[in-house]
Amino acid sequence: MAKTKVLERKPLTPMEKTFLPQIVSGLKTTFGTMMQKDVTLQYPEERPNIPDNYRGVPTLVKDPNGREKCVSCQLCEFVCPPKAIRMTPGGIDAEADPERAHVEKAPKEFDINMLRCIYCGLCQEVCPEEAIFLQDVFSLSGYSREEMINNKEKLYELGGTLPDQHSKWDKKKAAEQSGNAH
Amino acid sequence: MKIESIVENVTINIDGQDVEVPKGINIIEAVKMVGKGKEVPHYCYHPKLSIAGNCRMCMVEMGMPMRDRATGEAVLEEDGTQKIAWMPKPTIGCATNASQGMHIITGSEMVKESRNGVTEFLLINHPLDCPICDQAGECRLQEFSAEHGRGYSRFIEDKNVKPKRSRLGPNVTLDDERCILCSRCVRFSKEVANDDVLGFVDRGTYSTLTCFPGKELSHNYSLNTVDICPVGALTSTDFRFKMRVWFLKRTHSICTESSVGANTEIWSREGKIYRITPRRNDEVNDTWMTDTGRALYKEIESEDRLMHYSIEGVHKASDEVAVAATELLKSGKVAIVGSAHSSVEEQFFYKAIAERSGAKVSLVSHHGDGDGLLQSEDRTPNLRGALVTGLISELPSENLEVLARDINSGAVKTILAVNEDLTELGISKDVLAKAKVIYVGSHANRTSEVANIVLPSLMVFEKDGSFINQSFRIQGFKAAIPGPRGVQSDFMVLEKIAAALAGEKATAITIDSVWERMTATIDQLSDSLRWHSLPEEGVALDATAFLNLGFVETKNLKYDPVAFKEAHAALAEV
Numbered sequence A: 001m002a003k004t005k006v007l008e009r010k011p012l013t014p015m016e017k018t019f020l021p022q023i024v025s026g027l028k029t030t031f032g033t034m035m036q037k038d039v040t041l042q043y044p045e046e047r048p049n050i051p052d053n054y055r056g057v058p059t060l061v062k063d064p065n066g067r068e069k070c071v072s073c074q075l076c077e078f079v080c081p082p083k084a085i086r087m088t089p090g091g092i093d094a095e096a097d098p099e100r101a102h103v104e105k106a107p108k109e110f111d112i113n114m115l116r117c118i119y120c121g122l123c124q125e126v127c128p129e130e131a132i133f134l135q136d137v138f139s140l141s142g143y144s145r146e147e148m149i150n151n152k153e154k155l156y157e158l159g160g161t162l163p164d165q166h167s168k169w170d171k172k173k174a175a176e177q178s179g180n181a182h
Numbered sequence B: 001m002k003i004e005s006i007v008e009n010v011t012i013n014i015d016g017q018d019v020e021v022p023k024g025i026n027i028i029e030a031v032k033m034v035g036k037g038k039e040v041p042h043y044c045y046h047p048k049l050s051i052a053g054n055c056r057m058c059m060v061e062m063g064m065p066m067r068d069r070a071t072g073e074a075v076l077e078e079d080g081t082q083k084i085a086w087m088p089k090p091t092i093g094c095a096t097n098a099s100q101g102m103h104i105i106t107g108s109e110m111v112k113e114s115r116n117g118v119t120e121f122l123l124i125n126h127p128l129d130c131p132i133c134d135q136a137g138e139c140r141l142q143e144f145s146a147e148h149g150r151g152y153s154r155f156i157e158d159k160n161v162k163p164k165r166s167r168l169g170p171n172v173t174l175d176d177e178r179c180i181l182c183s184r185c186v187r188f189s190k191e192v193a194n195d196d197v198l199g200f201v202d203r204g205t206y207s208t209l210t211c212f213p214g215k216e217l218s219h220n221y222s223l224n225t226v227d228i229c230p231v232g233a234l235t236s237t238d239f240r241f242k243m244r245v246w247f248l249k250r251t252h253s254i255c256t257e258s259s260v261g262a263n264t265e266i267w268s269r270e271g272k273i274y275r276i277t278p279r280r281n282d283e284v285n286d287t288w289m290t291d292t293g294r295a296l297y298k299e300i301e302s303e304d305r306l307m308h309y310s311i312e313g314v315h316k317a318s319d320e321v322a323v324a325a326t327e328l329l330k331s332g333k334v335a336i337v338g339s340a341h342s343s344v345e346e347q348f349f350y351k352a353i354a355e356r357s358g359a360k361v362s363l364v365s366h367h368g369d370g371d372g373l374l375q376s377e378d379r380t381p382n383l384r385g386a387l388v389t390g391l392i393s394e395l396p397s398e399n400l401e402v403l404a405r406d407i408n409s410g411a412v413k414t415i416l417a418v419n420e421d422l423t424e425l426g427i428s429k430d431v432l433a434k435a436k437v438i439y440v441g442s443h444a445n446r447t448s449e450v451a452n453i454v455l456p457s458l459m460v461f462e463k464d465g466s467f468i469n470q471s472f473r474i475q476g477f478k479a480a481i482p483g484p485r486g487v488q489s490d491f492m493v494l495e496k497i498a499a500a501l502a503g504e505k506a507t508a509i510t511i512d513s514v515w516e517r518m519t520a521t522i523d524q525l526s527d528s529l530r531w532h533s534l535p536e537e538g539v540a541l542d543a544t545a546f547l548n549l550g551f552v553e554t555k556n557l558k559y560d561p562v563a564f565k566e567a568h569a570a571l572a573e574v
Ligand code: SF4
Pocket: A058, A079, A080, A081, A082, A083, A084, A085, A112, A116, A117, A118, A119, A120, A121, A122, A123, A124, A134
């Protein structure tokens, strides 16, 4: 058995034996903080400010024109370390959706399994279309495993719209209409 | 180019290393022969097409040993070696043929700079839409741009706009902006498919690939243009936007469309097949295959797939069904209708079952028009297998009238039918009702509906096995995806029946133990041959015993019945 060392306990002074100094210093802290500003939040009514680079739940976003940005290139599915992302790619029906016909491709289905996701942000990092972002949603819960799989609809609901710096597909369309054709 | 057929070898020097290569081979192939992953980047060169020399990606530096013009004597360096006269500018490797003493440099500054230059020019008008391009992951332009590209563009003008998403034919979609004008597809259609439908219109950077007016890329080899297109310009309409290639597992297989036995690669992910592409075999199909052969995988998910072992329509375990089938076969008066769609291994077991039950075996021929290339007249992959295993000794007939008569006369009481719908072959339902029927097959038909016992079988994509093609070449195929749940490999169930018929206990067998038995009894298969060690290109078997049979195949891409006979007769004499 390991050797133990017994420390000698200092005897209490008569003043200490009355416990008064301890009570006073404790109350000092109590009354001191009572006057200060609150540091705790009344979660969930109050929510913290989330910094921009926070890695919350991965979401899909739309561009300012309301167009879905993801083109189902499947790079995020490939890069995701725990294989949380599954999607079925598909084409855009040019007749049904002429506005987006030039984008050609969009996901048919897009699932992120939040029981698998490790919030690493690699999907956001790899996305060539800036379509997937880990935003500020940090708390999610569900009663079943199925509920913890975010489908495409849920992902767009969580994602909302973000500003687009490049408008690459708008430019492509403009070029198609007025560009260097022969 | 078949390398063994070239007798003369020359020594050339590639990056300071002397290598022996066949004379006249081009520099791209010569460098490939050096091995170690060495490659001259190229787009327009294809080993099975004529040389076009239009992409200029394959630049190398070339020099020849120097000789004095007046005397013809070798000019020597100070150290006594022959001086090399280097060409001042790089030359294209695809159109440079190896000759004695040639010196090649594949990695100098000049070479690298010219590759970088070519890459920059190719990317000037390229749309760079890799995220929505099906070729991503297997695109030569993408690969070489990573190696030789600049990483940013100096081109500030507007890019050219060309037609995107145009339909070239029933199977092919074209994106002209991605085309790098290598003309591989044009040459393929003209030289291999013998249907000259593609060409370029307009000039310079406005050059555009298109079909000739009023024509379509509709021949049965159109999807080969998709395979050889080095970029994503030509895409398969069927595979378009279905799956990224980097998720797909590749399995070597054999096309079952006809007796040509084209070598294929099955691309699957998690038990689902996404596409089939050809695999190079210079003896069988070069690098091509038919469009119709690529669509065969769709039958896997067809509604009428047989999924359960059953007796009189009631689902049963495979063992019970095997016992019931054995009982029926034991009762005598058995006829087997075999199939040239079964693998060699399965035919071997049908042969054993036929012997042990005293059954008469007939096969049915399936003929169609040959196209002179890779679709032969015999539309079964393994007729030669039935001959080699001894299942049949004569060519099959078109229908089963003889069998129908035998049933009517009571000479046949039990039929074991494999993959064939007997009702379409001259045996009406009423006649069929007079006999007990055991049906083995992958899909339901009218025969399986009336069959007393049904044994579901796996499709070629779901099992291991081998086929023997028109030129008696035995080629192995591997399982790419699992079969329907609970369905065992055909030969495992057949072993249970065959062993029981002989009064033996069935043993757990693997494909290699089947081969052990096969090679021991079949003369054409050498004893050491095993399925796992079958070479990629297959093994040519001795066909002498079958030369006098009147096979239906006429001359096609790699098979000429007359020449085949002569070559074999000559071999037999030696
Ligand atoms: S954050 Fe990481 S783990 Fe989560 S979906 Fe993205 S890549 Fe996968």
